Amino acid sequence: MNIQIQNADILLFDRGEKPFLRRCDLFIREGCIAGIGEAPADFTADRVLDGTHRLAMPGLINCHTHAYMTLMRNIADDLAFDEWLFGNISPIEDKLIAEDGYWGSLLGCMEMLRSGTTCFLDMHMFPGQSARAARESGMRAAISRGLVGSGDDEGGTRRLHEALSEMEEAKGDSRLSFLLAPHAIYTCDEAYLRRVTQAAKEQGLRLHIHVSESRNEIENAKKQFGASPVEYLARIGLFDVPTVAAHCVHLSEEDIDILAEKGVSAATNPVSNCKLANGFAPIPKLLAHGVNVCLGTDGAASNNTLNLFREMGFVSLVHKGVTGDPLAVGAADTLKMATLAGARALGLEKTIGSIEVGKRADIVLLNTDCPQFSPRNNLISALAYSANGSEVDTVLVDGEIVLEHRAFPGIDEERVRYEVNRITEKFGKQE
Ligand SMILES: [Zn+2]
Incomplete structure (x- = not known):
């Protein structure tokens, strides 16, 4: 289908x-951005979308989440990390079956689309269900089965096998890509981490791992390995594969040098880190060292939303507040983190991350005719500091309209809400 978006404010880099913004028409041919301001030769629009009072921006990229965890939203809050995870979240996860993961993930996709996210990097425990939910919703997704194991134990071997066969089954679906996700250094031993790294090299895949999230993790790594988590991972060769390292909260100067040198992408999850009282990643330092910093929400059990607009505002404000430097992380930095840097982290920089001729049309249309965007003094600032996601009106992924005037053409929203309520009744915590 060919789509023309008429007379919108288009966010370009x-x-x-x-x-910066430019007001003009945008031309989409067969899922691809074919013209900005100027129609390509022989272009006829099948659909024309009115861009009046609309800002067209590249779809946001959530570089670290566990979409199925929407099922555990608001279920365990205001608790210490260990009590939150081991006392509340893990026992509930043990009760979940694959089908539950599907409904939770689909709810996550709905929430992300409605707040302007078109692509997410998922770490999940239900093979096939994230891909199924992404397909159902029309979202683009980078899928990674969470891998936990030691040496060549049976469970770890099975999970690695599931990750590779899930990838095989989804071959040919251009909106899906795959990474391998060893969960963390405290849930995978060295032999298993080396094994997964080797598998990634053989398959040409990227890696996705939690790194330096809590103070405990750092202390234990120093005791156990005589190194920080980053030093340890570099030492065993994991960073020889392009890696998305989620969190990177507690880093030394040496750690930052390693991340920069190895080209590791740091996916910061500021709301989750603050909520669990883990601290803040040193974003200004990472940016100054040229590390690719992208943005994630983490799961809804530790956030409690999957809303990247909230994350963009927060990452900027928290670093201004903490460093005492109002220039520490600005509006332009956060917009780049949520778009271009995210695409780079996933190896999709030629495909998505900006509105450019030749890239796929993953585009969000925001309604700027709303109080929080008025007056129109600076729409870039409005995106970073005033937006809350409710401005998202229409969303295209791969040139397909997957949200129109805030309604989902392809999802039975009421059914999804019914199913997630049904599933969560078994946790016995509903009001
Ligand atoms: Zn996580």
């Missing part, structure tokens, strides 16, 4: 990757 200049050569220095600074965002």
Whole structure:
């Protein structure tokens, strides 16, 4: 289908990757951005979308989440990390079956689309269910089965096998890509981490892992390995494969040098880190060292939303507040983190992350005719500091309309809400 978006404010990036706006038409041919301001030759629109009072921006990229965890939203809050995880979340996860994971993931996709996210990097425990939910919703997804194991134990071997066969089954679906996700250094031993790294090299896959999230993790790594988590992972060769490292909260100067040198992408999850009282990642330092910093929400059990607009505002404000430097992380930085940097982290920078001729049309249309975007003094600032996601009106992924005037053409929303309520009744915590 060919789509023309008429007369919208389009968010573009200049050569220095600074965002700016241009009001013009946007032309989409067969899922691809074919013209900005100028129609390509022989273009006829099948659909024309009115861009009046609309801002068109590249779809946001959530670089670390566990979409199925929407099932555990608001179920265990205001608790210490260990009590939250081991006392509440893990016992509930043990009760879940694959089908539950599907409904939770689909709810996550709905929430992400409605707040402007078109692509997410998922770490999950239910093979096939994230891909199924992504397909159902029309979202683009980078899928990674969470891997836990030691040496060549049976469970770890099975999970690695599931990860590879899930990838095989989804071959040919251009909106899905795959990574391998060794969960963390405290849930995978060295032999297993080396094994997964080797499998990634053989398959040409990226890696996705939790790194340096809590103070405990750092202390234990120092005791056990005589190294920080980052030093340890570098030492065993894991960073020789392009890696998305989620969290990176507690880093030394040496750690930051390693991440920069190895080209590791740091996926920061500021709301989750603050909520669990784990601290803040040193984002200004990471940016100054040239580390690719992208943005994630983490799961809804530790956030409690999957809303990247909230994350963009928060990452900027928290670093201004903590460093005492109002220039620490600005609006342009956060917009880049949520788009271009995310695409880079996933190896999709030629496909998505910005509105450019030749890229796939993953585009969000925001309604700027709302109080929080008025007056129109600076729409870039509005995106970073005023938006809350409710401005998202229409969303395209791969040139397909997957949300129109906030309604899902392909999802039975009421059914999803019914199913997640039914599932969560078994946790016995509903009001
Ligand atoms: Zn996580």
